[in-house]
Amino acid sequence: xxxxxxxxxxxxxxxxxxxxxxxxxxxxxxxxxxxxxxxxxxxxxxxxxxxxxxxxxxxxxxxxxxxxxxxxxxxxxxxxxxxxxxxxxxxxxxxxxxxxxxxxxxxxxxxxxxxxxxxxxxxxxxxxxxxxxxxxxxxxxxxxxxxxxxxxxxxxxxxxxxxxxxxxxxxxxxxxxxxxxxxxxxxxxxxxxxxxxxxxxxxxxxxx
Numbered sequence: 373x374x375x376x377x378x379x380x381x382x383x384x385x386x387x388x389x390x391x392x393x394x395x396x397x398x399x400x401x402x403x404x405x406x407x408x409x410x411x412x413x414x415x416x417x418x419x420x421x422x423x424x425x426x427x428x429x430x431x432x433x434x435x436x437x438x439x440x441x442x443x444x445x446x447x448x449x450x451x452x453x454x455x456x457x458x459x460x461x462x463x464x465x466x467x468x469x470x471x472x473x474x475x476x477x478x479x480x481x482x483x484x485x486x487x488x489x490x491x492x493x494x495x496x497x498x499x500x501x502x503x504x505x506x507x508x509x510x511x512x513x514x515x516x517x518x519x520x521x522x523x524x525x526x527x528x529x530x531x532x533x534x535x536x537x538x539x540x541x542x543x544x545x546x547x548x549x550x551x552x553x554x555x556x557x558x559x560x561x562x563x564x565x566x567x568x569x570x571x572x573x574x575x576x577x578x579x580x
Contacts, residue, residue, distance in 0.1 A: 485520025
């Protein structure tokens with residue numbers, strides 16, 4: 373097997389496997405010892421954006437073992453029976469989570485995502501047109517599925533509402549909504565889930 377890419381450089385897989393061998397052999401893993409239950413009883417749904425991989429936990433003061441982290445494009449719950457909602461319910465009922473935070477961010481790739489432009493890039497990658505049409509004929513709403521949001525705070529409110537109103541989500545679980553700045557890490561509070569019954573829909577109240 374050739375470990376090098378076409379330009380003569382090692383692939384990212386090989387880089388990662390090489391680092392992992394060193395990581396295990398040196399015992400670096402020992403400082404991460406914890407168990408499966410989050411120390412702070414917290415689950416965080418955030419975006420998969422590369423800029424907040426390390427920024428978000430540091431900005432929140434989270435260390436390994438403190439929280440359950442769930443990531444996807446846009447920090448969205450788009451379906452009440454999808455994998456994100458299932459993960460949140462597992463976190464609550466199996467892993468002792470007491471609070472949920474939905475944390476989106478400014479300058480998100482899902483903001484303004486256009487389905488037609490997206491499908492144009494799919495076609496450019498030589499995905500056959502008949503595959504796209506087969507999905508449409510099968511009733512898949514590709515336009516809706518591949519369309520992003522217009523306003524990040526409205527998107528956070530919508531996701532918080534879907535989580536809170538899910539028929540299997542206990543009412544005592546606090547569901548908060550925030551937006552993080554992807555450069556400074558500054559948080560803006562959108563929904564305070566500790567407010568009893570009924571959502572706080574305050575307009576972009578910034579944390580001090």
